[in-house]
Amino acid sequence: MPEQDDWEREFDHTWANSAEHKEPSARARMLAARWKENPPEPAPFRADPDPVPRRSSWVSTAVVLGCVAVVIVLLGYAQMRSPY
Numbered sequence: 851m852p853e854q855d856d857w858e859r860e861f862d863h864t865w866a867n868s869a870e871h872k873e874p875s876a877r878a879r880m881l882a883a884r885w886k887e888n889p890p891e892p893a894p895f896r897a898d899p900d901p902v903p904r905r906s907s908w909v910s911t912a913v914v915l916g917c918v919a920v921v922i923v924l925l926g927y928a929q930m931r932s933p934y
Contacts, residue, residue: 874882
């Protein structure tokens with residue numbers, strides 16, 4: 851039974867979370883060291899991304915109509931090839 855107590859004590863999260871001093875993660879230490887020499891520029895929370903160039907509406911319409919035409923042609927070809 852003492853082995854079971856050691857096993858439970860090893861994975862006791864409440865004991866680990868109650869520690870007075872918590873060491874920062876490796877990534878937090880790396881970023882702190884990097885930012886000490888070269889601090890990042892301030893950025894607004896949820897900044898707008900760069901504007902995406904929009905296609906004109908006629909290009910989108912042509913693409914949709916072209917896809918519909920291809921589907922109609924393929925269905926007609928498949929129906930012609932199938933025996934009744």
